[in-house]
Amino acid sequence: MPTYDATVVTKTKSAGGMILGKTAQDEFGFGTFSDTCAYAVPKNPIDPERTCGGSSGGAGCLAAAADFPHIAIAESTGGSITAPAAFTGTVGLTPTYGRVSRYGLIDYSNSMDKIGVISRKVYDSALMLSVISGHDPLDSTSSRAESGDFTAYVGKSVKGIRIGIPKEYFSDVDRKVSKPVEDALGRLEGMGAKTVDISLPRTKYAIAAYYIVAMGEASTNLARYCGMRYGAQEKIDGEFSEYFSSIRSKYFGEEAKRRIILGTYVRAAGFRDAYYTKALKVRGLLIKEFKEAFAKVDVLATPSMPILPPRFDEIESMSPLDKYNIDKMTTAPNLCGFPTISVPAGKVDGLPVGLQLIADHFHEGELISVASAFEGDSD
Amino acid sequence: MRVIAIKVMIGLEVHCQLNTQSKLFCSCEAYPQNAKPNESVCEVCLGYPGAKPVLNKKAIDHVVGIGIAMGCKINSETYFSRKTYFYPDMPKNFQITQYEVPIASEGTIEVNSSKIRIRRVHLEEDPARIIYANGSLETTSYVLIDYNRAGVPLAEIVTEPDIGSPKDARAFLEKLSAILEYLKAYDQSTGASLRVDANISIEGGERVEIKNVTGFENVEKALNYEIVRQQNLVRLGRKVERETRHFDEVAKTTLPLRKKEFEEDYGYIFDPDLPVLKISAEWITRIREKMPDLPDKIAARLADEYGLGAYDAKIIVYTGSDFATFFEKVCKIHNKPVEVSRWMINYLLKSLNWRSERLSQSKVTPETFAEFLDMIDKGKVNERYAKELIKEYVDTGDKPSEIVERAGSPPTHDEMERTVKNVLKENVKAVSELKAGRLEAKQYLIGMVLKETRNRGDPKAIARMISEELKMPL
Numbered sequence: 144m145p146t147y148d149a150t151v152v153t154k155t156k157s158a159g160g161m162i163l164g165k166t167a168q169d170e171f172g173f174g175t176f177s178d179t180c181a182y183a184v185p186k187n188p189i190d191p192e193r194t195c196g197g198s199s200g201g202a203g204c205l206a207a208a209a210d211f212p213h214i215a216i217a218e219s220t221g222g223s224i225t226a227p228a229a230f231t232g233t234v235g236l237t238p239t240y241g242r243v244s245r246y247g248l249i250d251y252s253n254s255m256d257k258i259g260v261i262s263r264k265v266y267d268s269a270l271m272l273s274v275i276s277g278h279d280p281l282d283s284t285s286s287r288a289e290s291g292d293f294t295a296y297v298g299k300s301v302k303g304i305r306i307g308i309p310k311e312y313f314s315d316v317d318r319k320v321s322k323p324v325e326d327a328l329g330r331l332e333g334m335g336a337k338t339v340d341i342s343l344p345r346t347k348y349a350i351a352a353y354y355i356v357a358m359g360e361a362s363t364n365l366a367r368y369c370g371m372r373y374g375a376q377e378k379i380d381g382e383f384s385e386y387f388s389s390i391r392s393k394y395f396g397e398e399a400k401r402r403i404i405l406g407t408y409v410r411a412a413g414f415r416d417a418y419y420t421k422a423l424k425v426r427g428l429l430i431k432e433f434k435e436a437f438a439k440v441d442v443l444a445t446p447s448m449p450i451l452p453p454r455f456d457e458i459e460s461m462s463p464l465d466k467y468n469i470d471k472m473t474t475a476p477n478l479c480g481f482p483t484i485s486v487p488a489g490k491v492d493g494l495p496v497g498l499q500l501i502a503d504h505f506h507e508g509e510l511i512s513v514a515s516a517f518e519g520d521s522d
Numbered sequence: 523m524r525v526i527a528i529k530v531m532i533g534l535e536v537h538c539q540l541n542t543q544s545k546l547f548c549s550c551e552a553y554p555q556n557a558k559p560n561e562s563v564c565e566v567c568l569g570y571p572g573a574k575p576v577l578n579k580k581a582i583d584h585v586v587g588i589g590i591a592m593g594c595k596i597n598s599e600t601y602f603s604r605k606t607y608f609y610p611d612m613p614k615n616f617q618i619t620q621y622e623v624p625i626a627s628e629g630t631i632e633v634n635s636s637k638i639r640i641r642r643v644h645l646e647e648d649p650a651r652i653i654y655a656n657g658s659l660e661t662t663s664y665v666l667i668d669y670n671r672a673g674v675p676l677a678e679i680v681t682e683p684d685i686g687s688p689k690d691a692r693a694f695l696e697k698l699s700a701i702l703e704y705l706k707a708y709d710q711s712t713g714a715s716l717r718v719d720a721n722i723s724i725e726g727g728e729r730v731e732i733k734n735v736t737g738f739e740n741v742e743k744a745l746n747y748e749i750v751r752q753q754n755l756v757r758l759g760r761k762v763e764r765e766t767r768h769f770d771e772v773a774k775t776t777l778p779l780r781k782k783e784f785e786e787d788y789g790y791i792f793d794p795d796l797p798v799l800k801i802s803a804e805w806i807t808r809i810r811e812k813m814p815d816l817p818d819k820i821a822a823r824l825a826d827e828y829g830l831g832a833y834d835a836k837i838i839v840y841t842g843s844d845f846a847t848f849f850e851k852v853c854k855i856h857n858k859p860v861e862v863s864r865w866m867i868n869y870l871l872k873s874l875n876w877r878s879e880r881l882s883q884s885k886v887t888p889e890t891f892a893e894f895l896d897m898i899d900k901g902k903v904n905e906r907y908a909k910e911l912i913k914e915y916v917d918t919g920d921k922p923s924e925i926v927e928r929a930g931s932p933p934t935h936d937e938m939e940r941t942v943k944n945v946l947k948e949n950v951k952a953v954s955e956l957k958a959g960r961l962e963a964k965q966y967l968i969g970m971v972l973k974e975t976r977n978r979g980d981p982k983a984i985a986r987m988i989s990e991e992l993k994m995p996l
Contacts, residue, residue: 145570145571145572146565146570147565147570147573149572245572245574246572246573246574247572247573248572249571249572250571250572250795252794253793253794253795254792254794280576281574281576282574282576282795283574283575283576283577283795283796283797284574284794284795284796284797359791360791360794362606362789363604363606363614363616363789363791366606366608366614366615366616367569367571367613367614367615367616369608369615371610372568372569372570372613373570373571383608383609383610384608387608407789410606410789410790410791411787411789412787412789415789415790419791423792
């Protein structure tokens with residue numbers, strides 16, 4: 144049990160919300176399929192043979208399956224809200240980095256971690272964002288940008304809104320996924336939105352840069368778990384370093400260990416400039432490229448995930464690198480701190496497909512408007 | 523043995539616990555008085571999962587002030603980084619420090635008329651305190667950890683290897699410590715301390731680091747020991763290897779901690795919980811305008827205003843700001859500055875040192891000290907007695923006049939005459955020497971009389987009595 148409340152928990156409670164419990168996720172948020180959970184693996188309510196997505200898989204699962212009014216708090220570092228929303232047919236809102244206080248959030252990659260929402264309806268996500276957003280003196284990276292009532296954007300007309308379609312996000316994508324997304328864009332055009340073809344060529348560097356920064360930061364965050372002040376403890380035997388190593392070897396999962404080792408490598412003397420420092424430069428260039436696009440369009444639209452929710456046996460045969468590559472729709476906006484929303488765009492073979500919308504920093508309002516207009520039309 | 527003049531290069535890293543109310547990244551008290559171990563802690567300074575640092579602006583003010591005092595460049599954009607290594611005193615197993623761009627860089631401090639370059643002054647968090655439960659690092663079987671110290675703000679001041687001798691290293695530290703104190707960045711009365719790492723190399727040899735030496739005298743001793751050790755190695759045709767050693771305070775020697783084959787790899791990354799710190803020109807101006815006078819300037823003023831010798835003025839100033847303030851206050855009541863300075867430097871300081879006490883912590887006040895000097899001045903107590911009296915005065919803080927009263931009345935004229943007669947009777951040899959014209963014999967006899975009267979009585983009066991008794995001219 145934690146000894147203190149996270150700011151989002153405090154805000155939820157003081158707005159009259161009830162915290163029911165904690166939902167499953169990949170260990171420390173390290174995963175795309177919730178298959179590396181420390182306790183139990185959540186199963187997709189639509190097909191229990193398939194993943195809910197991850198890392199906030201439990202949040203997506205409960206948002207989809209709960210038969211009572213429920214909004215899930217979720218977390219995204221590189222796509223962990225969009226993935227479960229897309230795979231469970233729910234709405235996932237990932238706010239701008241700094242929009243919601245991270246105080247109390249167990250850190251994965253502090254320069255990218257964002258607390259957001261998964262819900263059945265866009266309105267619920269907008270409502271919850273209104274509750275949990277705003278400046279927090281306890282989180283030095285939390286923004287002073289005006290927050291206010293995001294439900295005001297629900298149901299706004301999309302007439303004249305410019306939607307950019309970045310071509311890099313439609314190539315090398317399962318046709319079963321890209322087709323419904325293209326149809327969705329057609330429907331938005333029908334409502335008066337304008338689509339604009341866009342190219343974001345630097346996207347191809349996003350996954351590499353994302354994983355370098357994320358693992359570099361994660362490997363320092365996880366250093367504190369050494370069996371001394373909290374978490375697993377055992378009888379101390381031998382020197383402190385032997386004890387720390389034995390606890391860490393025994394209790395960290397395989398993916399956590401992989402990320403600690405890779406993360407330590409990318410920031411080691413002699414490699415730091417080639418990996419960590421370069422990845423930060425890539426982030427700067429990617430932000431610039433996105434900003435140029437947002438000078439021309441209000442939002443960008445992409446498929447949420449490049450595949451349909453896979454079966455667990457399919458996931459088992461994937462290499463770690465295959466899994467990392469599944470994040471190609473989400474890593475760039477997450478690395479750059481742009482807000483995104485994933486909204487259901489219909490079903491293929493009975494499985495949900497998500498439409499991801501990306502906006503400029505602190506423009507969640509546009510995402511909510513477009514997503515709610517589209518959602519209304521789908522109903 | 524031929525003494526070879528060799529070039530010695532010494533660089534210092536000084537960690538100063540900064541004078542702030544709260545810790546560097548949380549609102550826990552930085553220097554809780556009478557706190558039990560692990561009482562002044564929270565989720566931030568214990569490094570609990572999810573807790574985030576919030577920077578203490580006062581600590582930045584201090585580092586900017588230190589930078590200005592040393593003529594440093596103050597960097598307008600500065601960053602915090604994570605220095606990752608595993609150690610039981612590190613709550614997060616990384617330390618938040620400054621790596622890329624420190625708050626201040628490229629300054630100088632002048633010591634014994636040579637310029638010591640300051641490479642950088644940066645801000646970082648103190649780890650917890652390790653208590654070796656049964657003995658020292660070598661002998662302990664377990665340690666206790668007190669997180670009250672975890673997160674206390676530290677200014678790290680790093681010099682270039684410009685210091686030419688252990689003596690200069692000590693002088694540098696004494697000067698630095700006084701500057702920090704006058705800036706109010708460092709306040710020993712709260713329990714804050716200065717810790718020193720020194721690195722030293724002799725011509726042609728590798729750099730040896732001596733970690734965590736407490737006390738400036740010990741720094742000098744450790745460095746002197748290192749020079750001899752390194753010279754001996756060279757003389758024996760061996761190489762001085764790059765390593766880290768620690769100073770054994772009991773044996774006054776240095777012992778190896780670990781060999782360093784390469785620079786330790788701390789895997790520095792920017793701390794992603796702390797945004798870039800921008801220090802505006804206005805911020806720097808605000809600090810600059812509030813800068814107090816620095817020790818050298820104050821010493822020059824004291825010498826000028828009170829007619830003190832330059833050396834005495836420096837001693838008064840460098841002993842501490844409390845000492846210098848006290849001096850001026852006493853002079854306001856007892857306007858004989860040279861006497862005030864003489865008694866403060868020679869006797870008051872000695873009594874305080876003997877009690878390991880700072881003036882500001884002692885019971886001595888300017889008013890009572892002025893009374894003490896006035897009593898000497900008016901012949902109410904003689905110098906000898908005064909030197910005894912000051913010890914009890916510093917011990918108790920009682921008014922000197924009350925202490926004298928308590929000690930009983932001084933001997934009467936008749937009692938004094940009796941004592942003089944006795945002393946002359948018992949020291950036949952000295953008396954005959956005096957009669958033969960050896961004046962030192964008279965001082966000896968006066969001394970013996972004072973001893974008999976426990977230093978009570980005026981030496982001039984005693985001298986007169988001896989002359990009268992022996993029927994000699996004064």
